[in-house]
Amino acid sequence: MEGTQRAIYPILVCQFNYQGHSDDAPHWALVVLISRHVAYIYEVLGGVDNFFFQRRRMETFVGSQTLRGGCKIGEIPADSLDFLEQKLRETPVIRQDPQWTSKTWVVHAIRHLQEYKIVFSHVNERHVRDELASDLKRWHELEDTVVERTYPE
Template identity: 40%
Template sequence: MSEIHFPLIIAQFLLSGHRKGENYRHWSLVALESKNIAHIFETTGDSSTFVYTPRQTDSFSRSADLLGGYCVGHIAHSQLAWLTEKLREITVVRYDDNWDCQTWVLEAIMLLKDIGGIITENVGPAHIRKELEIEFERWDSGEDTVEERLFPEE
């Protein structure tokens, strides 16, 4: 019997009042068990308080701030605890206006690409930004976003 693998997405969320402007969005790395059950890996806080905050939710697609996302790979169920700890290797930077949640996610993607077998797309920062902008346009026009496309039966 083969092991269950979950889509690994970069999710984007509305981020009001950010110093980089109204179009700036919060990013998280998310393993989706279903449209609503998600393992979220992210940094929270601001430039002086950033911290890595892994968590789980059973209401992912119901978040009022969710603006869709982009699937970059897949992760085995048995790898979730490992991933939670592996992502702790990424240095969280404080008091640097050039470092934030998006920087952290991009570093996480590069770390996982180097390991191999998880990130299935050949992605870099420009490609990710482009795909997330396309996803935002889908969300803005009322089309299905990534979690709805990945789990249409729910």
């Protein structure tokens, strides 16, 4: 009897251009891509007085009007999604600090997940910023972003 193959999903940092954000200051979130269309988004929402962590499932990810690309930072087995969420909930959410943003939370989450070998060891803030800038350029030039390159049609 052949062994069953274990599903492994890519983990991305994705950037979104939500209302109040610009291409220069996009919202960042961690995303687990289940397919080209289905994704789990882990993010911090709100404002300086009421930031909060949220996980949501999106069924139309590649068609998102606010998605501006991303970069792959790791991989996770399908049966470890609950563990991932638990570790992300351990990443502090800071309020009352005007310098603290969704980007701050993502950078801290990356460092925390590296302790568990969920995020590649070479990933750091500079790497993420460089990759996001490259993918944003691809998006502006109507080229395939990380989602399309990860799950081509």
